[in-house]
Amino acid sequence: MTILDKYILKRYLVTFSVMLLLFIPIGIMVHLAEQIGKMQDNEAPLNEILVYLGNFSIYIGSMLLPIFLFLSVIFFTSKLASNTEIVAILSSGISYARFLKPYIIGATIVATFMLLMGMFIVPNASKGFNEFKFKYLKKGKQDRVTENIFNQLNENDFIYVSRFDPLRQQGYNFTLEHFNEENVLEYKLSAANIRWVPTDSLYRLTSYVKRSLIGETEIIETKTRLDTIFPFKINDLTPVSYIAETKNLFELNEFIADQKRKGASNINTYILAKYKRWSLPITAFILTLIAVAVSAQKRRGGMGVNLAFGILVAFIYIFFDRVFGTLAEQSGFSPLLAVIVPNLLFGGLALYLLRRAMR
Known part of the structure; x- marks a missing residue:
């Protein structure tokens, strides 16, 4: 790994980490401000609230990791472009594909982190998060398939x-x-x-x-x-509606096999949850490539234009993910296709933007 690779990789990981450290506490404070009244009304103990906030940060953070990654790559790559560092790198004879190497390494590290989080750490946090929510925040509301x-x-x-x-x-x-x-x-x-x-x-x-x-x-x-x-x-x-989220990789596989044997009517919900865990790391690579292709060029308007485009793409991605997820859960649409189609669409967009950027 060259000095250049280490430089870009360091910026990649540091900016991503800072983005998490900045926005997750803000999310916790906003959520706490919204729900503190219900916690007081239902007499939630302080120790359970603290555990809940920890679970909340892991649960919500895992859902937003791809978006945070996307925006952080746009942010620091736009800064490199505005300082003409990328122009100097490419002018030295380094190909665009070689320039992407540290980004791919960084995406691999983050994707591995996402995979381990989604398979083994987030399920436990999801269980605590949902149990507290239905016990104190949605007291009296049903949390089961009925x-x-x-x-x-x-x-x-x-x-x-x-x-x-x-x-x-x-x-x-x-x-x-x-x-x-x-x-x-x-x-x-x-x-x-x-x-x-x-x-x-x-x-x-x-x-x-x-x-x-x-x-x-x-x-x-x-x-x-x-x-x-x-x-x-x-x-x-009646298993709880969020039961698939609370099981690690091995438990989820056993649970799905058991529900298939029983002929559960909502089996697609559980299969979709399984496939989404595997697709999340792939999303890290796709969004990284889109972010680099969009922000590696110096533009009139600077970083603001790139961030605005990034936020737009993030919302479109979430929209497609939700739409196909709902189709799989409620209309019999294949859960595998519900996960593959959004990644194929945005994967195609990533290749198109990269080829355009290379020219």
Whole structure:
């Protein structure tokens, strides 16, 4: 690594670190100012608030790392261009591709940091962040998936609930279907609602109906109320909406496999969360190349024009990421494509801007 590489790489990492140290505390103060009233109203303990703010900084910081990286590269590269340092570097015979080497090294370091953060550190912070939020900031609001819940308990039993009320521990339009080893339906249980009775450690079904098939004969059993037990916990019906965010790489893979086996209706949400962790480091390279291509030329208007363009690109990137993420979660769009398409679009933009800058 030459002196030039070390110089640019140092500016790359130092500017990125300073950007984080400047903006994350500002974000914490703004968030605290907005939520301090709710914390006081709900009597949140000071030690839990301090832990929450630490988790908040990690959780929000991980989401904004690509944007901070993008703006920091634009900032220090624009400064190099305004001081005509880039002109001197390229005039000395160094190719544009060679000039990009320290940026690629810096992006690799940051991408590795993002990958490790997203896989192992952020999940734990996300768990603490969300638990505090629903305990003190959104007290009384539901944090669980509550509609169209479908689960496979084992190879033979399938359950369905149209709606679930976590506060009452009660599900509506409950159905359980049991199949034999030959995949033939043996019986089907249905009830207007199912409720967990903690004092007796059992389930209470109302408007209970059981249809059993014996050969070509159907036997129907009905009861106004039935108290029974099932091989599942009431909370297993409705995992918290943010559960995928709270699991590290290995736990998330196991959780997705388990939810696929159960036939969970919102499986795309979990798969999308997994793919986004892998795509985040790729984003670091794409945004670095776009930032260099945009800011390496000296422009009329200076750094302000480059930063304005950078903020515009950042908002467009967030918009595309949100749109395709929502499509994957709610319309059956492929989670893999939801992650790939924005990166392909901005990857193409990066190549176009680089070729233009090289000319």
